Amino acid sequence: MIEPTRPSEERAPPMEAVATIHPPSPPLEEVVERFWEAGAELETIPIRIEPPDQPMAVLEQLGPSPFPRGPFPLIGFLATTYEKVSRYALRRG
Amino acid sequence: MIIIHAIWTNSALHLLGERCAGAKDDGQPSSFDLEPSTLRQCLGDVCDSLLVSGATDSELTLHLPHDDGRPLPSWRQQPPSAEPGVESAERTISLQPCRVSTLAFTVADAVDLLSAGGRLRDVSGVDPLRNGNGNGNGDLCGGASLRYWRRVAWFVLELLARQRFVPSVHRTDQSQYMGFWRPVLDDEPTAHNLRILIASMPPVCRALGVPGSSLTAQPVQAASLVESFLWKAVDALVRRCLEGDELAHAISDPSREESSPSMRWLRALVGADPILAGPTHECAGVYESVTGWIAKLESPIRGGLFRTCFRLHPPQGADGPASALMSDPWRLTLHVEGSGDSSLVLEVSQLTERTSDQPRILPQPIDQAREQFRADLIRAARYFPPLVRDADAPIPSEIQLTLNEAYAFLRDAAPILESEGYGVQTPRWWQPDRPRLGMRLDIHPLEPDESVERSPMSFDALVAYDWRVSIGDEDVSLEELTEWAASNQSLVNFRGQWMEVQPPDMQKAVDFLKDKRSGRMTLFEALRQCYVADDLDSGIPVVGLRGEGWIDDLLCGADPNRRMDAIAPPEGFHGTLRPYQLSGISWLNFLSEVGLGACLADDMGLGKTIQLIGLWLHERQAGKTPGPTLLIVPTSLVGNWRREIARFGPSLKVMVHHGVERLSGPAFVEEVARLDVVISTYALTYRDFDHLSAVDWHRIALDEAQNIKNPSAKQSLAVRSMRSVQRVALTGTPVENRLSDLWSIMDFLNPGYLGTAADFRRRFAVPIERYRDAPRSQRLRQLIRPFVLRRLKSDPTIQVDLPEKMEMKVLCNLTGEQASLYKEVLANMIEQIDSADGIRRRGLILATLVKLKQICNHPAHFLGDGRIPSHRSGKSDRLTEMLEEVVAEGDGALVFTQYRKMGMLLKKILGGKLGVEILFLHGGCSLRQRDAMVERFQKAEGDVPVFLLSLRAGGFGLNLTAANHVFHFDRWWNPAVEDQATDRVHRIHQHKRVHVYKFMCIGTLEERIDTLLEGKRKLADSIVGSGEDWLTELSTDQLRDLFALSREAVEENGP
Incomplete structure (x- = not known):
């Protein structure tokens, strides 16, 4: 597990579940010569701020709510949230 | 020129400005001391000024390349010969801390800022290295780090747009x-x-460093920074989108009553405060449910030739498990097992050493197996990092864990790994049904001289109480709790068995026990402590009550294994009481002696009536006179009660307080003084309240006590305000499943025990009925157990007592309307019969019989007016009540009637009252319809619990074993026909006890013919073949006697 670079000053989402399977970063002293540069591959990442190929795909993967008798229809609430957030991101993009 | 750089610190994106004085590679040092106000002004010119004004002034210490103690400009190319830390001919380049001023943006604002169009995009798209002196956009340009985080911000928007x-x-x-x-x-x-994002991060983004750590030994990881930005940005932006959303607003509305764990989770997702409020165990439940749910998104391990397994071993002390120390290491051993055969388990060494007898579950060559195993291990390390402490080390066969790591494995990693397809073996003590810590209230009676001037056995009795913490049956000492609280560990060794605890909860428990561990109070107050356990803040859930002596008897109810004294069959009881009925009488008697209210809620047909009659007789043995009971019953049951008392307890002096000629005032009080039982109705409790409340009753008993379920109804208020030494409620409905009924009945029996209705609703009804809160349900069951006795027909102890088929007669009263119709028809027809002879006379007699039976069934059956409101027919009201119990129990019932017209009426009545579909099979149904209905009833599993049948169409040839109750709504007077109908249910493949109810109206021809046939059974058998024709042979006087309507037949709703 990688430690955060600095203790968070706010209540924040977790870091513990962050994937750690990426190659480790080299010490800074070893990369001073390109200290201010981004890797060339950065420019190869396509920018695709687009609607999902299949709306609500995550919800479909998740299946029924873990709280079927809960006071709110969780899946309905999430479906609304997905649509709303997706529209927001598309506007920003 | 000013170059903007961006640094993500896990909590905010910081922008800082680098002031460059000269042209590229002129050797002039850069200055990173740009004032925030200048930076703010520069940024305000190129992007949303509102966002910029929302940023806060801040400072960071960055490790930047320096040359001779001065920071190098970011756009300056490094000399090829310059090795880090190596002195070149002219200079030494090294990383040195540098304090810089910044503007800090929240992550959501950062995404907005970075993804915005306009001039900032132009600025950040300019590479000063490629742009000569960097004057790409006037005096301002973006560095690679700004461009980098801008790309990450777009990545975030991609995720959100694609709903990922x-x-x-x-x-x-x-x-x-x-x-x-x-x-x-x-x-x-x-x-x-x-x-790619992670690999291409400019090193400057990692320049913040870990406080106190060496940049070389513990470099900041690009993956950590990128993923932290993604996670926080996604969280912040989704919350921002939900601001102002109506549903989100409704969820976060603090005035809403719902406080279920799932609701609190939703609140933590939509509001500003992400903390999930509530007791630890409830939050842990949410955590397990949600992580298990979203684990479905991860790619499960499938298709491999074997699967990787983990087995956790607790430490073994020198003298066995009990001597294991908290500091001893735990072992996590690694194995592989065949994917199709979990019995084939291999040690890891068999993967790492090539052997001649290579196991058959492994692929060829063995290198592939090692690769798959290592890949599995790396994947698993995402959820449990200690699995791969050193990526370059050989595959281990076991891993040593600290106590904290072992707990993290059990709590967090094991469920996810399991859902991912890994094999996980946790110790037995970690199974879901493991014993857990619970708080228990022990209550002991005081010695007689200790409870001064208090009733020795009552709610007011002074008792000693003692709070104890236990695991299963073993008590935990205060010293042990204190030690656990101090250890600050979540796994502790309790007498050789490891178990999970929450140190903060342990401290709460210690504080609670030191403050309130034991004392004295009344029994009522002691039991109430258990009721209000939520308010005690004891840190540990309250799981139960335990008593000693008579309190133990009380708390255990009529459990046959307890030592509550069993009474002998009371003198004067005419009939046989089954053992469970004697046990019920003992229980009623015990609670009566203690002065507490009792609810006898046995299943329908188990004899609640005769148990109360037995209690009355028991109390009157040896010449005792305990005082009268006021028995309040539904109007339709007045006659039935009188008959039952006359039959089983004829020595009891009974008066029916009902009808226009009922007594009132002093005459009533005077008469009651010499009686044992006064039967009255719910309606009269309100109307005759002044008369009824003038008596000091020994007991008030309610039959069908659910009639007071509406606590604000006048009759409920009247019943609750009457004085008596003891109170009893009889009901056949499962009150523990209908919490509003339960509260009303308990508040009648033991006022105040379950608090106010609103309090009860908040503490129990809402959590149990809406959120299926099992621990709370368990606590409520314990709280009411002393006062509610419910035996089911399916109970093994009851089963052995009962015959396979039980028949009972259900006596119903006529309503006033039915009685007047009955009298009118009878007067008219008897006159005609008397003056007729031959075939006409026989026809008139049979017609009269039919009309009177129709009237007994329902006025609408006779009049054909189709009006079916409640209280028009005593029989249909009673049938409805009984079927409500059948449906509530999840049983099935057949209802037979001779008349298709009555069947249609019942279909409407029952469908409306029970809220379920009612099947009706009659002679007009086609064979196909008939088969479809039978199949549906047999397979419906409770969806269609009531099947109406006309006796002719459904009385034979069908197999309807899904039912275990048979109601004969009207009588054929032919036992063979009725038995044949009953046998639709009572036949092979019937696994339940069958209950048969034969309905008849009191004081009418129905009851008289039944009595006649019962009394002359041989005669009846001989006339079986002739149906009802034998009636036509009777003389007019005999007919008049047979058909006459007696006074007791009529129920009266008004004075």
């Missing part, structure tokens, strides 16, 4: 739970782009 995020929950190291929205990064295109 999910709600989740996180547990902090302090055992606090937080709701948050996290990205879903597992699809291959996303994972690919993420890998």
Whole structure:
């Protein structure tokens, strides 16, 4: 597990579940010569701020709510949230 | 020229400005001391000024390249010969801390800022290295780090636009739970782009360093920074989108009553505060449910030739498990097992050493197996990092864990790994049904001289109480709790068995026990402590009550294994009481002696009536005169009660307080004084309240006590305000499942015990009925157990007592309307019969019989007016009540009637009252319809619990074993026909006891013919073949006697 670079000053989402399977970063002293540069591959990442190929795909993967008798229809609430957030991101993009 | 750089610190994106004095590579040092106000002004010129004004002034210490103690400009190319830390001919380049001023943006504002169009995009798109002196956009340009985080911000928007995020929950190291929205990064295109993002991060982004750590030994990881930005940005932006959303607003509305764990999770997802409020165990439940749910998104391990397994072993002390120390290491051993055969388990050494007898579950060559195993291990390390402490080390066969790591494995990793397809073996003590810590209230009676001037056995009795913490049956000492609280560990060794505890809860429990561990109070107050346990803040859930002596008897109810004294069959009881009925009488008697109210809620047909009659007789043995009981019953049951008392307890002096000629005032009080039982009705409790409340009753008993379920109804208020030494409620409905009924009945029996209706609703009804809160349900069951006795026909102890088929007669009263119709028809027809002879006379007699039976069934059956409101027919009201109990129990019932017209009426009545579909099979149904109905009833599993049948169409040839209750709504007077109908249910493949109810109206021809046939059974048998024709042979006087309507037949609703 990688430690955060600095203790968070706010209540924040977790870091513990962050994937750690990426190659480790080299010490800074070893990369001073390109200290201010981004890797060339950065420019190869396509920018695709687009609607999902299949709306609500995550919800479909998740299946029924873990709280079927809960006071709110969780899946309905999430479906609304997905649509709303997706529209927001598309506007920003 | 000013160059803007961006640094992400896990909590904010910081922008800082680098002031460059000269042209490229002129050797002039850069200055990073740009004032925030200048930076703010520069940024305000190129991007949303509102966002810029929302940023806060801040400072960071960055490790930047220096040359001779001065920071090098970012756009300056390094001399090829310059090795880090190596002195070149002219200079030494090294990383040195540098304090810089910044503007800090929240992550949501940062995404807005970075993804915005306009001039900032132009600025950040300019590379000063390629742009000569960097004057790409006037005096301002963006560095690679700004461009980099801008690309990450777009990545975030891509995730959101493509709906790749999910709600989740996180547990902090302090055992606090937080709701948050996290990205879903597992699809291959996303994972690919993420890998590129991580690999191409400019080193300057990692210049912040870990406080107190060496940059070389513990470099900041690009993956950590990128993923932290993604997670926080996704969470912040989803919350921002939900601001102003109506549903989100409704969820976060603090005035809403719902406080279920799932609701609190939703609140933690939509509001500003991500903390998941509530007791630790409830939050842990949410955590397990949600993590298990979203684990479905991860790619399960499938298709391999074997699967990787983990087995956790607790430490063994020198003298066995009990001597294991908290500091002893735990072992996590690694294995592989065949994917199709879990019995084939291999040690890891068999993967790492080539042997001649290579196991058959392994692929060829063995290198592939090692690769798959290592890949599995690396994947598993995402959820449990200690699995791969050193990526370059050989595959281990076991891993040693600290106590904290072992707990993290059990709590967090094991469920996820299991859902991912790994094999996980946890110790037996970690199974879901493991004993857990619970708080228990022990209550002991005081010695007689200790409870001065108090009733020795009553709610007011002074008792000693003692709070204890236990695991299963073993008590935990205060010293042990204190030690656990101080250890600050979540796994503790309790007498050789490891178990989970929450140190903060342990401290609460210690504080609670030191303050309130034991004392004295009344029994009522002691039991109430258990009721209000939520308010005690004891840190540990209250799981039960335990008593000693008579309190133990009270708390255990009529459990046959307890030592409550069993009474002998009372003198004067005419009939046989089954053992469970004697046990019920003992229980009623015990509670009566203690002065507490009792609810006898046995299943329908188990004899609640005769148990109360037995109690009356028992109390009157040896010449005792305990005082009268006021028995309040539904109007339709007045006659039935009188008959039953006359039959089983004829020595009891009974008066029916009902009808226009009922007594009132002093005459009533005077008469009651010499009686044992006064039967009255719910309606009269309100109307005759002044008369009824003038008597000091020994007992008030309610039959069908659910009639007071509406606590504000006048009759409920009247019943609750009458004085008596003891109160009893009889009901056949499962009151523990109908909490509003339960509260009303308990408040009648033992006022105040379950608090106010609103309090009860908040503490129990809402959590149990709406959220299926099992622990609370268990606590309520314990609280009411002393006062509610419910035996089911299916109970093994009851089963052995009962015959396979039980028949009972259900006596119903006529309503006033039925009685007047009955009298009118009878007067008219008897006159005609008397003056007729031959075939006409026989026809008139049979017609009269039919009309009177129709009237007994329902006025609408006779009049054909189709009006079916309640209280028009005593029989249909009673049938409805009984079927409500059948449906509530999940049983099935057949209802037979001779008349198709009555069947249609019952279909409407029952459908409306029971709220379920009623099947009706009659002679007009086609064979196909008939088969379809039978099949549906047999397979419906409770969806269609009531099947109406006309006796002719459904009385034979069918197999309807899904029912175990048979109601004969009207009588054929032919036992063979009725038995044949009953046998639709009571036949092979019937696995339940069958209950048969034969309905008849009191004081009418129905009851008289039944009595006649019962009394002359041989005669009846001989006339079986002739149906009802034998009636036509009777003389007019005999007919008049047979058909006459007696006074007791009529129920009267008004004075």
